[in-house]
Amino acid sequence: MPYSKDHKHQSRRSILQAARDLFCLHGFNRVSINQIMRRAKMTHGAFYNHFKSKEELYSAAFVDSLKASRTARLVKGPLSIQNLVVLATSYWNLQETPSQELPGPETILFNEISSDNNQIQVLFSQAYSSLIRMLEIRIKALNKLQKQNYQIEPQQVANRARAVAVSLVGAVTISRAISDSDERCNLLQAAQEQILFLLGVNRNVLRNEDL
Secondary structure, three states: OOOOOHHHHHHHHHHHHHHHHHHHHOOOOOOHHHHHHHOOOEEEEEEHOOOOOOHHHHEEEEEEHHOOOOHHHHHHHHOHHHHHHHOOOOOOOOOOOOOOOOOOOHHHHOOOOOOOOOOHHHHHHHHHHHHHHHHHHHHHHHHHHOOOOOOOOHHHHHHHHHHHHHHHHHHHHHOOOOOOHHHHHHHEEEEHHHHHHHHOOOHHHHHHHOO
């Protein structure tokens, strides 16, 4: 008996979810099709009923994470200082406790910096552009929210967004290679403070905001 469309859809979703989890944890080169299919609790042969290659699956997982990303939803929703802090801490792994959020496309920036795969490089560029756009939106919106008495220039916004990206990706990448848990915590805390400063978070507003 042939499988129903719903069964095929669910199988594809299972593969995508398994792939997204593993790629975000380990990166493209360190994940095999066998590992993905074991995590999805399916046979290796079933993979090719849905995807032609690991590269195609990686691309699909990236698009899937982009659609489901909490950052994408927050950009469209009302801005608050708390939203911003969540983005700069929990969601981007700038805390020692694991985030319960689904991994977002920006996680690609943590794993694929040195990739020489052309398809992965394209997705890396997309992830970077997505992150910068989101940061620019946040910086401009926060400037308005805090009723600053000066107009922030577009170039200032862009450069501040780039600086945040460098601080974020650098901190997470280095922290993964540090075995000393105390130093890792100190590094992440320093990065968190730097990122909030670059984003323009007023800590007095942060403390007084009704969470």
